[in-house]
Amino acid sequence: MSEMVKLTINDKELEAQEGSLLIDKLLDDGIHIPHFCYHKALGKDGNCRMCMVEIEGQKRPQIACDTPVKEGMIVRTKSEKIMSVRKDILELQLINHPIDCPTCDQAGECKLQDFYMESGFYHSRVNLDVKNHARKRTDLGSDVMLDQERCVLCTRCVRFCQEVTGTGELGVVSRADHSVIDIFPGRPLSNPYAMNVVDLCPVGALTNKDFRFKQRVWFMESFNAICSGCSKGCNIEVDHRKEKYQDDQIFRFRPRFNDDVNGYFMCDYGRLSYKNEGENRLVNATINSEEVSTDNAIAALYSEVAKNENALFLVSPNLCLEEMQNLKAFAELTNANISGYSPQYFDESFGDDYLRKSDKSANRASFKEASISEDENEFKNYLEAASLVVVFDNNYFDENLKLLDKKKVISCFSNKSNTADNSAIAIPLASFYEKCGTYINCDGIKQKVVSGINRDNPSENVTTLLETIKTMLEKGNI
Ligand code: SF4
Numbered sequence: 001m002s003e004m005v006k007l008t009i010n011d012k013e014l015e016a017q018e019g020s021l022l023i024d025k026l027l028d029d030g031i032h033i034p035h036f037c038y039h040k041a042l043g044k045d046g047n048c049r050m051c052m053v054e055i056e057g058q059k060r061p062q063i064a065c066d067t068p069v070k071e072g073m074i075v076r077t078k079s080e081k082i083m084s085v086r087k088d089i090l091e092l093q094l095i096n097h098p099i100d101c102p103t104c105d106q107a108g109e110c111k112l113q114d115f116y117m118e119s120g121f122y123h124s125r126v127n128l129d130v131k132n133h134a135r136k137r138t139d140l141g142s143d144v145m146l147d148q149e150r151c152v153l154c155t156r157c158v159r160f161c162q163e164v165t166g167t168g169e170l171g172v173v174s175r176a177d178h179s180v181i182d183i184f185p186g187r188p189l190s191n192p193y194a195m196n197v198v199d200l201c202p203v204g205a206l207t208n209k210d211f212r213f214k215q216r217v218w219f220m221e222s223f224n225a226i227c228s229g230c231s232k233g234c235n236i237e238v239d240h241r242k243e244k245y246q247d248d249q250i251f252r253f254r255p256r257f258n259d260d261v262n263g264y265f266m267c268d269y270g271r272l273s274y275k276n277e278g279e280n281r282l283v284n285a286t287i288n289s290e291e292v293s294t295d296n297a298i299a300a301l302y303s304e305v306a307k308n309e310n311a312l313f314l315v316s317p318n319l320c321l322e323e324m325q326n327l328k329a330f331a332e333l334t335n336a337n338i339s340g341y342s343p344q345y346f347d348e349s350f351g352d353d354y355l356r357k358s359d360k361s362a363n364r365a366s367f368k369e370a371s372i373s374e375d376e377n378e379f380k381n382y383l384e385a386a387s388l389v390v391v392f393d394n395n396y397f398d399e400n401l402k403l404l405d406k407k408k409v410i411s412c413f414s415n416k417s418n419t420a421d422n423s424a425i426a427i428p429l430a431s432f433y434e435k436c437g438t439y440i441n442c443d444g445i446k447q448k449v450v451s452g453i454n455r456d457n458p459s460e461n462v463t464t465l466l467e468t469i470k471t472m473l474e475k476g477n478i
């Protein structure tokens, strides 16, 4: 490891590793440095020239993304000279830009707009009639739309497909001011991580067909969570909005940087899994297919468990650790057997050597911590002996309904399912993103999620469901 040296940035003395990139020091310390082409996951390319800084002793401004840190370096990021250079570079960037910001879905998240607002502010010297034009709406594949006119040719998208996925679908075609991003004929953007290019694009050139024009980003709120699409547990931001007279709704997932888990990216399957949250939800509690209040259904669940000597609880590997632990304690209290058997989540064709794992459940590792066995033989023995089966969000029986013949079934599910449809009692549960809890990923990393969703009529999670039983017992209501 190289040694730490002292340097001065904007009159403040700081330390950094000798030879490390100056832009990394600026970004790590939260010192504002406009940039388009540099990205920590992709490295330097030096093509946009936005990251110019003044370095004492150097005649001309230098790009911070290709400047190694040296002992005694004196750097200025916002001197008069630098502000003027940035203004000139922006003017060049905008020569052929269509200035169609009012109809651009990147508004609110566009670096070109942001940099113009802080260091541009000039009257255009280019007549709109002489601007170069290019294709405005190209479907590249994988739900990614390209507007070639808005592109600043930073090549982040090209480098992502070359360096991260190794699929190389994107390239720069034509020359000079006619250069544009494009795919090769008959070879659409098609890899399991393709939609990351939308997050990487600093402007409105690449947008996500699934999200574009659905929300103005400044109306949405975000909270940190993990993706539940597989056992990797990629870190994400959940963007949601509660519009007037409507329930809180999730509009998109975006990857959140975590060096220990997913770096900067996530897969498209996980990104689009937000849709499961709103679709096909189990909303009403039922007893023998008649709608009842949730409290009545919970009371009936307890009565059945209390009077039945051979009950089996089948638990989902997507429940949080706290829910699993509470269910384990409840099973012990009521002499029920408990199992986490859930082979249906394994899909060998899904896993790869990057982020995606063959186990498409979020929290299987917590079974061990909660002392819940997944053993197949044990599950089969418990099932054979059981006259009552209580299923907690585990879809194993959806394809194996016959195994439930002659057994009483109680379902606690967040989404509709075959199992819930064929149950004597069904109770709606909170979904993955509506509850707070702890999850352990495939590498043993424990991650806490605090939900920011604010539903009008929130469903119980397993923990609050069990608390409801406790309160009812204390009050003598069951
Ligand atoms: S499409 Fe976006 S990410 Fe790709 S080169 Fe253009 S501005 Fe950069």
Ligand code: SF4
Binding pocket: 227, 228, 229, 230, 231, 232, 233, 234, 262, 266, 267, 268, 269, 270, 271, 355, 356, 357
């Ligand atoms: S790799 Fe797994 S956890 Fe990560 S985004 Fe994809 S499905 Fe979600």
Ligand code: FES
Binding pocket: 034, 035, 036, 037, 038, 045, 046, 047, 048, 049, 050, 051, 052, 063, 064, 065, 066
């Ligand atoms: S970020 Fe340094 S040249 Fe583009």
